[in-house]
Amino acid sequence: MRSSSKIVQLMITLVLALSVHGQVTTGSIRGVVTDPNGAVVQNAKVTITKASNNSSTTTQTSDTGQFEFNNLLVGDDYRVTVEAPNFKTLTLTDVKVQLNQITDLVAQLSLGIVGEMVTVTSAGAELVDTTAATLSKSFNERQVVELAQTNVGGAFGGGVNNLALLAPNVSSSGGVGVGTGGSVGGQRPRNNNFMIDGVDNNSKSVTGPLAYVSPETVSQFSLVQNQFSAEFARATGGQFITVTKTGSNDFHGSAYGFFRNRYLNALDTRQIEEGFVRQ
Numbered sequence: 001m002r003s004s005s006k007i008v009q010l011m012i013t014l015v016l017a018l019s020v021h022g023q024v025t026t027g028s029i030r031g032v033v034t035d036p037n038g039a040v041v042q043n044a045k046v047t048i049t050k051a052s053n054n055s056s057t058t059t060q061t062s063d064t065g066q067f068e069f070n071n072l073l074v075g076d077d078y079r080v081t082v083e084a085p086n087f088k089t090l091t092l093t094d095v096k097v098q099l100n101q102i103t104d105l106v107a108q109l110s111l112g113i114v115g116e117m118v119t120v121t122s123a124g125a126e127l128v129d130t131t132a133a134t135l136s137k138s139f140n141e142r143q144v145v146e147l148a149q150t151n152v153g154g155a156f157g158g159g160v161n162n163l164a165l166l167a168p169n170v171s172s173s174g175g176v177g178v179g180t181g182g183s184v185g186g187q188r189p190r191n192n193n194f195m196i197d198g199v200d201n202n203s204k205s206v207t208g209p210l211a212y213v214s215p216e217t218v219s220q221f222s223l224v225q226n227q228f229s230a231e232f233a234r235a236t237g238g239q240f241i242t243v244t245k246t247g248s249n250d251f252h253g254s255a256y257g258f259f260r261n262r263y264l265n266a267l268d269t270r271q272i273e274e275g276f277v278r279q
Contacts, residue, residue: 029080033109045083050072050079051078052075053246074219090110145216161221161240185225187236192239221241
């Protein structure tokens, strides 16, 4: 009996250990390397570098000219370099990695000698994902800070969660139904799911997020609306996913504060009418 009990305990421990790493907080980059005629280039050296900390990974293209980098931290500061004999070195800058998504790159080499380089700036362009049926909307760290959002703990869920209202197929619940986060795809707000860095952030006492994160600490906020993978099996509504910033090689810091006062708000109709009465 003791041995069987120990086996059960070991199995439970392994399951819990696996569940800790179940939530995806990274993205992927893939592409095909071709020559000027459109033929694939085999065994080309492909290096990806994250500019903020200079970490890099190198791989080679396959027999079909394909390459892929998985489990990358989100951000738009990646640089991809492609090298092959008899071709100019191709560098793609400002490549964006989005949460739980695959970024497809076009890497066409030009004929040349060693030392010649071609640099293409992606400028963080948001491309249409034609490889998945998932409906999602992502906001980078600049958008999270600069776009308007209500006070933390507000009626809609507070903080970066309010950015979900800017995504298609999302509307305010209008005070109807239990839960926070708004109505995603016509579902009740209580069906929404909240995560921070892949960790469950759902309050067990009431439906909604347990903790709120300052916009200054957010690297990316994403709302996934449909076609969930197994990692999002908890709820059928919107998946409110927040990823916080990681460190870099530069020493820097910032301060964040939220201030709201009724004297700074625009006057509504009632206040204007009361003002006329007093006069």
